[in-house]
Amino acid sequence: MARRRQARVKDKWTMKKWFTLIAPEYFGMAEVGYTPADDENKVLNRTVEVTLAELTNDYSNQNPYKKLVFKVYRVAGENAYTKFHRFELTRDYLNSLTRRRTSKIEDIVDVRTADGYIIRVKTVAFTVKRCQSSQKRVIRKVMNEIVKDKASKLNFVQFLQEAILGKIPSEIYREAKKVYPLRRVEIRKIELLKEPKVTAESLAKSGEKVEAEAQ
Structure with a gap:
């Protein structure tokens, strides 16, 4: 019985693949982590937390105490593209002040x-x-x-x-x-x-290509 359960758990993991989490373009589209899923739709709306220091590879000043949270809005191949969700200072840093x-x-x-x-x-x-x-x-x-x-x-x-x-x-x-x-x-x-609603008219005026519909 235990072997069957172990086999089922192993099968679930073998069915999953890893998606690379990509930061927004205005944060350099850096790779900020990986997440497993057996269906790309399950990756949508997942969040990833990263410090500004990790994102920029600059550990000076308050960067290690600045946290950014990104949310997945689009998956293409093995890449999961994110957008800004939240920024906050760490509790330890605020307490130190x-x-x-x-x-x-x-x-x-x-x-x-x-x-x-x-x-x-x-x-x-x-x-x-x-x-x-x-x-x-x-x-x-x-x-x-x-x-x-x-x-x-x-x-x-x-x-x-x-x-x-x-x-x-x-x-x-x-x-x-x-x-x-x-x-x-x-x-x-x-x-x-x-987020603002994106219309075809506004896109035509700006000439910009938006990858995902704003909520």
């Missing part, structure tokens, strides 16, 4: 990028010393307004690049430190909520 007798200020806002993507952006700022509630409100407003402004002017890929590589946090830091001295500002999480 927390200090006693200081303030942690957080903001969450849903924004629409210039090309129609709806994303949820979570920002966090850490002060040098504990600040007053009124100062927290002003800093939170600065964070909120800069994220909204950037999203309205940048397309989805541009916004991701500026948020993940630190340009948007740096701009928030420069403005918010005028309210109260800060130690650090970070975009701690970005979630893709909705």
